[in-house]
Amino acid sequence: MNLPGPTLPQRHLQPGELFVTREPQWVVTLLGSCVAVTMFSPRLRLSAICHAMLPTPREKDAHGASLKSFRYVSHAIPAMTERFARHGLPPEEVEVKVFGGGNVIDMGGDSPDGRSIGRANVALACELLRSARLRIRGGCVGGDSGCKIVFNTHSGEVLHRRLTRGGGRP
Numbered sequence: 001m002n003l004p005g006p007t008l009p010q011r012h013l014q015p016g017e018l019f020v021t022r023e024p025q026w027v028v029t030l031l032g033s034c035v036a037v038t039m040f041s042p043r044l045r046l047s048a049i050c051h052a053m054l055p056t057p058r059e060k061d062a063h064g065a066s067l068k069s070f071r072y073v074s075h076a077i078p079a080m081t082e083r084f085a086r087h088g089l090p091p092e093e094v095e096v097k098v099f100g101g102g103n104v105i106d107m108g109g110d111s112p113d114g115r116s117i118g119r120a121n122v123a124l125a126c127e128l129l130r131s132a133r134l135r136i137r138g139g140c141v142g143g144d145s146g147c148k149i150v151f152n153t154h155s156g157e158v159l160h161r162r163l164t165r166g167g168g169r170p
Contacts, residue, residue: 013051016071020048020083024154031100032146033118035073035125039080040095040156044087047153050076054117055124073121077128091133095156098125098139099149118142
C-alpha cells in the first residue's frame with residue numbers, strides 16, 4: 001500500500017497497544033479478529049488508535065489483568081474516550097472509525113450464541129462507543145479475512161485494504 005500525501009514518520013502498532021498523539025505520522029497495523037478503533041479531533045489534531053485483541057479478560061485472567069491492559073476492547077476504548085474527554089472535547093467533535101473484527105478465529109465453546117471473537121470485539125466496541133455518545137463515522141468490519149489499516153494522525157484519514165487468507169493482496 002503506497003501512502004499518499006506528505007512523507008510522515010511511520011509507526012507500527014502492535015496487538016494490545018494504544019497510541020495517542022498530536023504528532024503527524026502514519027500508524028500501520030494488521031488485523032484479523034482484532035479490532036482497531038481510531039479517534040480524531042480536527043480542531044485539536046489529537047489522534048488515538050487502539051489494537052484490541054479480545055472483548056474482555058476471561059474470568060481466570062481478570063484478576064491478574066492490569067486496568068491498563070489495552071489488549072481488551074473493554075479496557076482500550078474507555079481509556080481512549082477518557083483521554084479525549086480530558087481535553088474537554090464534546091463527543092460530536094470526535095471522529096470515530098472502527099476496523100477489523102474478521103471472522104478468522106472461532107470462540108468455540110466460549111460463545112453461547114456462536115459468535116466469533118471478531119464479531120464479539122466489534123459488538124463490544126460499538127456498544128462502548130454508543131454509551132460514550134460517540135458516533136461511528138466510518139470503518140470496515142467483519143468479513144472472512146484480515147485487513148491492513150494505515151491511520152494518518154494529522155488528518156484522521158484511514159486507508160484500508162483487505163488481505164486474502166494467504167496474506168497477499170485480494
